[in-house]
Amino acid sequence: MDLKEIQNLIKFVAKSGASEVKLEMDDIKITIRTGSENDTTIVQQVPMQAAPVMQQQAPAQQAAPMHEAPSGTAAPAATEDSKYITIKSPIIGTFYRKPSPDKPVFVEVGTEIKEGDVLCVIEAMKLFNEIESEISGKIVKVLVDDSSPVEFDQPLFLVDPS
Known part of the structure; x- marks a missing residue:
């Protein structure tokens, strides 16, 4: 090391x-x-x-x-929360946009989502946790790169609820 x-x-x-x-x-x-x-x-x-x-x-x-x-982390969240809803990470782990390397991503910018749709997977301690949407709307921005470490309460997606 x-x-x-x-x-x-x-x-x-x-x-x-x-x-x-x-x-x-x-x-x-x-x-x-x-x-x-x-x-x-x-x-x-x-x-x-x-x-x-x-x-x-x-x-x-x-x-x-x-x-x-x-x-x-505080400055960007405050300015963009006014227009959009921020979906945050519920756990610490590694963020993945796909269920596996050979599959397509769960959501892209512009994707219409509804409550219960899987948005991403976060790996924590060798367990893959599906992160589901709690709101309906349209994905405006993906805030995290694929295969990146994320922390608790870190913004992952911006969603336009209208």
Whole structure:
């Protein structure tokens, strides 16, 4: 596991809202704990020489995303909620627009949806959860790329209810 992968893991955990994540691989043991909103402690135990370098760089990279996440997600949601209804993720996981790689997407921009229609699938802990629409309308915008990680309450689709 290289430094880039560790930094991506730290960013994902910080955005997910999880209070603690432990990862153990062959010779690497990582524990990421989040306390208050801006306080994150990272403990890594690696029996290799590169461990001190990783411990110093990873917390420095973590400080910036914690401050950026709230401001980046609040502004677009406030401006577009006035015209459209936002469908948000009910769980943390990986967002998929298709039921499987060889199948067509569930919905496209311009698709008319009704209550109960499946909009996407979110994979969480090896389970694929179908996300159904709670409203009727027309898909105006897909806000998440296929195969992207999503967090709880993250906007997924904008729907025109008229």
